[in-house]
Amino acid sequence: SDERTPPSPAPRPPEGFETPLHVGQLNLPAAEAFREAFDGIFDRRFFANHGPLEQRLDRELASLFGVRNAVSVVNATAALMLVLRALDLDGEVIVPSFTFPATVQAVVWAGLRPVFCDIDPQTQTLTAARVAPKIGPATAAVLGVHIWGRGCDPLELEALTASRGVKLVFDAAHAVGATFRGRRFGGFGNAEVFSFHATKILNGAEGGCITTDDDDLAARLRTMRSFHDTDERVPGLLRLNAKISEAQAAMTLLGLRSLDSLIEQNRHRYELYRSGIDGTPGIHFLDYAAGETSNHQFIVLSVSPAELGLSRDELLDLLQAKNVLARRYFFPGVHRTPPFCDEGMAELPITDHLCQTLVQLPSGQAVTDADVKRVCAIIRWAATPEGRMAARA
Numbered sequence: 001s002d003e004r005t006p007p008s009p010a011p012r013p014p015e016g017f018e019t020p021l022h023v024g025q026l027n028l029p030a031a032e033a034f035r036e037a038f039d040g041i042f043d044r045r046f047f048a049n050h051g052p053l054e055q056r057l058d059r060e061l062a063s064l065f066g067v068r069n070a071v072s073v074v075n076a077t078a079a080l081m082l083v084l085r086a087l088d089l090d091g092e093v094i095v096p097s098f099t100f101p102a103t104v105q106a107v108v109w110a111g112l113r114p115v116f117c118d119i120d121p122q123t124q125t126l127t128a129a130r131v132a133p134k135i136g137p138a139t140a141a142v143l144g145v146h147i148w149g150r151g152c153d154p155l156e157l158e159a160l161t162a163s164r165g166v167k168l169v170f171d172a173a174h175a176v177g178a179t180f181r182g183r184r185f186g187g188f189g190n191a192e193v194f195s196f197h198a199t200k201i202l203n204g205a206e207g208g209c210i211t212t213d214d215d216d217l218a219a220r221l222r223t224m225r226s227f228h229d230t231d232e233r234v235p236g237l238l239r240l241n242a243k244i245s246e247a248q249a250a251m252t253l254l255g256l257r258s259l260d261s262l263i264e265q266n267r268h269r270y271e272l273y274r275s276g277i278d279g280t281p282g283i284h285f286l287d288y289a290a291g292e293t294s295n296h297q298f299i300v301l302s303v304s305p306a307e308l309g310l311s312r313d314e315l316l317d318l319l320q321a322k323n324v325l326a327r328r329y330f331f332p333g334v335h336r337t338p339p340f341c342d343e344g345m346a347e348l349p350i351t352d353h354l355c356q357t358l359v360q361l362p363s364g365q366a367v368t369d370a371d372v373k374r375v376c377a378i379i380r381w382a383a384t385p386e387g388r389m390a391a392r393a
């Protein structure tokens with residue numbers, strides 16, 4: 001039997017939600033566990049500047065990601081800024097525009113020039129074939145983004161950047177727990193950067209880390225993230241206050257305890273969404289490579305207006321009228337926003353197409369099976385003549 005057989009359309013307009021269903025439903029630890037962790041911080045009277053929880057977090061993260069070094073920091077944006085500075089780069093960084101603006105902003109904060117590169121339409125990430133022609137004498141690094149927890153092919157990018165003598169960094173903000181050929185992201189390229197923002201699967205309220213197998217780079221990063229010395233201060237480096245607080249470390253450590261179960265719950269929600277919507281004309285789900293793990297933190301689909309009979313934005317209007325606060329991510333594309341478009345717009349047809357057609361649906365701990373089924377019913381209804389008419393109205 002085919003589990004993707006299209007479910008029959010809902011006969012009547014489905015009920016909307018009484019309270020808004022946001023896209024980012026937070027993954028929270030039990031309040032009691034959080035209170036206990038905080039009691040410890042109060043008892044020790046040690047809130048910042050490389051306390052015991054930061055040290056434990058760095059050890060646990062290194063073990064999770066299977067790397068020699070994990071350097072926790074205050075958020076992933078600061079982590080990207082730091083790693084690009086710590087690599088001592090000068091010139092241009094090849095980067096996708098199809099990402100959260102922080103990726104590109106961090107390049108500029110690090111004193112480097114972003115050069116936009118289009119992405120593969122299937123994986124929505126940089127590929128060696130697309131990056132290769134962009135590498136020139138001014139290129140210092142390639143910054144790939146593992147968008148939606150689906151990785152760039154790190155091995156082909158490693159081979160390309162090594163042969164052209166440029167550095168390789170990954171923005172892995174979305175990729176906690178995700179794998180490439182069965183290996184967890186974290187140890188590819190010169191370094192990878194993860195986010196523990198409140199909306200991420202590993203919720204540290206704010207937070208992030210840089211992972212690397214390069215011990216010298218890690219020592220530079222540990223020096224640069226703080227004005228306070230730990231054991232291994234590297235002299236002569238520019239420094240920043242980007243260290244994680246004990247409170248953030250406590251929250252992230254609690255998240256680590258339930259990471260596997262959160263991934264499992266997300267996978268369940270993803271499959272429920274798929275079986276509820278697959279086969280609806282004009283709605284296409286993001287595919288993940290068989291045999292790989294994703295954290296399924298994002299539920300993303302693309303709309304084909306010709307098949308659906310509605311534009312992406314008309315579908316969004318209909319969802320929002322039902323209190324499903326689905327979103328268009330990442331709109332309109334970083335290359336179309338100032339200051340990046342000020343001196344002419346990069347031509348990125350695939351990025352532009354994705355920015356016009358993608359929808360992000362609600363996901364996370366608080367989204368119940370019943371919620372998912374109701375969102376699916378609304379989308380299936382949108383694809384019926386009555387639904388289309390309602391959406392246009």
Ligand code: T4K
Pocket residue numbers: 022023024025026075076077078099100102103145171173174194195196197198199207208
């Ligand atoms: N690279 C990539 C590829 C990224 O996606 C990000 C961040 C970064 C780098 C930088 O990482 P950090 O420096 O942030 O560590 C959110 C997050 O703020 C951002 O961290 C994340 N990516 C991005 C994909 O999503 P917005 O603009 O969508 O946030 P906001 O405030 O609209 O929240 C999203 C939803 O979550 C809303 O429906 C409300 C809900 N929410 C949010 C917060 C903060 C809550 O219910 N409670 C909350 O406390 O960016």
